[in-house]
Amino acid sequence: MAHQSRDEHLIQVLHVAEMYYFEQMTQSAIADRLSLSRWTVGRMLEAARASGLVHITIDHPLARHHRLEVELMDRYRLTKAVVVPSQAHDEATTDVVSSAAADRLTTLRPAPQVIGVSWGRTLAQVTHHLRPGWNHDVTVAQTNGGVAITRNDLVGRSVVAMAELGRGRAITLQAPTILGSAQLCSMLRADAAVSRTLQTAADADLLVYSPGPATDSSVLVSAGHITRSDIERLRAAGAGADVMSHFVDADGSPVDQDLDARTLSIELDTIHRASRVVAVAAGLHKAEAVRTVLSGGLCTELVTDSEVAQVVLKG
Numbered sequence: 368m369a370h371q372s373r374d375e376h377l378i379q380v381l382h383v384a385e386m387y388y389f390e391q392m393t394q395s396a397i398a399d400r401l402s403l404s405r406w407t408v409g410r411m412l413e414a415a416r417a418s419g420l421v422h423i424t425i426d427h428p429l430a431r432h433h434r435l436e437v438e439l440m441d442r443y444r445l446t447k448a449v450v451v452p453s454q455a456h457d458e459a460t461t462d463v464v465s466s467a468a469a470d471r472l473t474t475l476r477p478a479p480q481v482i483g484v485s486w487g488r489t490l491a492q493v494t495h496h497l498r499p500g501w502n503h504d505v506t507v508a509q510t511n512g513g514v515a516i517t518r519n520d521l522v523g524r525s526v527v528a529m530a531e532l533g534r535g536r537a538i539t540l541q542a543p544t545i546l547g548s549a550q551l552c553s554m555l556r557a558d559a560a561v562s563r564t565l566q567t568a569a570d571a572d573l574l575v576y577s578p579g580p581a582t583d584s585s586v587l588v589s590a591g592h593i594t595r596s597d598i599e600r601l602r603a604a605g606a607g608a609d610v611m612s613h614f615v616d617a618d619g620s621p622v623d624q625d626l627d628a629r630t631l632s633i634e635l636d637t638i639h640r641a642s643r644v645v646a647v648a649a650g651l652h653k654a655e656a657v658r659t660v661l662s663g664g665l666c667t668e669l670v671t672d673s674e675v676a677q678v679v680l681k682g
Contacts, residue, residue: 383408384415435676442680443661445669446643447471453674457650460672464649465492468670471645472575473501479643483510483568483633484526485576485611487586489647491525493575494532502533508568509537510576511611511632512544514590538564542631544612545592549628556631569637574644578656578665579609587612593626601626607659610638619663638665645670654678 383401386392387408394412398405415421432450439448451467454460472479472493484490484507507530530537542561546552555561568574579585581602583595587609593601601623605616611632614622621627621635638644646666648657651674658679660666 380411380415381420383411384421387412388421432673432676435673435680438680439661439669439676443669445661445667447668448676449668449670450673450676451671453672457652460674461489461492461649464647464670464672465489466496468493468575468645468647469496469498469501471668471670472573473497475573478502479505479572481506481508481567481571481573482529483508483571483574484529485510486513486525487577487579489577489649490575493647494525494529497529497532499532500534502535505530505533505535506567507533507535507537508564508571509540510565510568510574511630512540512542514544514586514592538567540564540631543592544631545587545626546629546631549625552629552631561631565631565633569633571641572643574638574641575647576611576644577647578653578660580652580656581606581608581614581659582652584652585609597626608656608663608665610635610660610665615659615663615665617659617662619660619665635665641667643667647671648675651675651678658682 379401383397386397386400387394392400394405394408397403398408401408412421416423432452435450436448439445439450449467449471451463454463479502482505486509507526509526526539527537540561542555546555556565579587581598583598585593585598587593588595588598601614604622606614606622607617608615612630613627613632613635615635616622619635619639644666645668646657646660647670649672653671654675657669657671657675661669661679
């Protein structure tokens with residue numbers, strides 16, 4: 368090959384790529400036709416991809432971004448990252464991320480027998496994508512209290528549906544996630560049913576949650592648990608995310624000890640120590656929250672969309 372000019376070599380690489388990708392010839396057939404070794408053909412195809420002469424695109428809403436996944440795992444020491452393409456609208460992005468998260472939960476081996484699950488719109492969507500029989504005899508325990516109980520009970524429905532689809536049982540918390548005082552929170556934690564639920568969630572094989580933004584778009588604000596002025600104060604103290612109702616900074620520590628003492632949830636230390644924690648987040652409004660939980664070591668796996676991944680990696 369040394370006697371070839373650069374242009375001649377490029378033309379031959381192009382010819383090899385066309386035969387392989389357009390004519391769907393095997394590397395052996397190309398080698399025979401061009402009187403080359405199979406090794407040389409393989410090197411040419413590799414060079415075509417590396418130089419940008421050939422671009423491979425998988426055109427499907429759930430096609431994953433392998434490069435972003437590897438970068439996230441390397442930078443934040445994750446055991447797994449799943450990154451799917453962002454869509455034109457937030458609702459569509461949430462849908463594809465939730466579908467990918469449901470697939471991830473379904474393919475975990477060994478299948479988790481006890482799962483601690485936080486509530487929220489994203490987790491409700493994940494549950495929507497789970498198929499009947501995705502697990503067998505699973506126990507799903509709620510990790511933190513809910514919002515005001517209504518006929519449209521997002522909290523209870525998500526936890527119960529996940530358990531029913533996994534042919535198992537649900538253990539829910541019939542209590543608000545933020546109480547009026549630390550004393551009241553302690554009293555509820557001492558209740559046998561509440562204590563049993565939180566302990567089951569804390570001992571789970573797997574924890575699953577969606578980090579919430581520490582902004583006035585937080586569901587905890589719309590539910591009336593905290594005010595917009597509370598959010599401003601929490602952000603000034605360094606809050607970047609809501610993790611199972613705990614407002615945390617980039618170190619994964621609570622920014623307000625008094626508020627944390629009023630929060631009915633499994634402990635942050637439990638989340639830090641858990642062997643498998645899957646965080647699911649979709650949409651750019653979650654980018655800061657994702658960066659916070661990654662830097663704070665509050666997940667071992669991440670399922671998100673490409674725009675969020677890119678913003679996090681640039682930060």
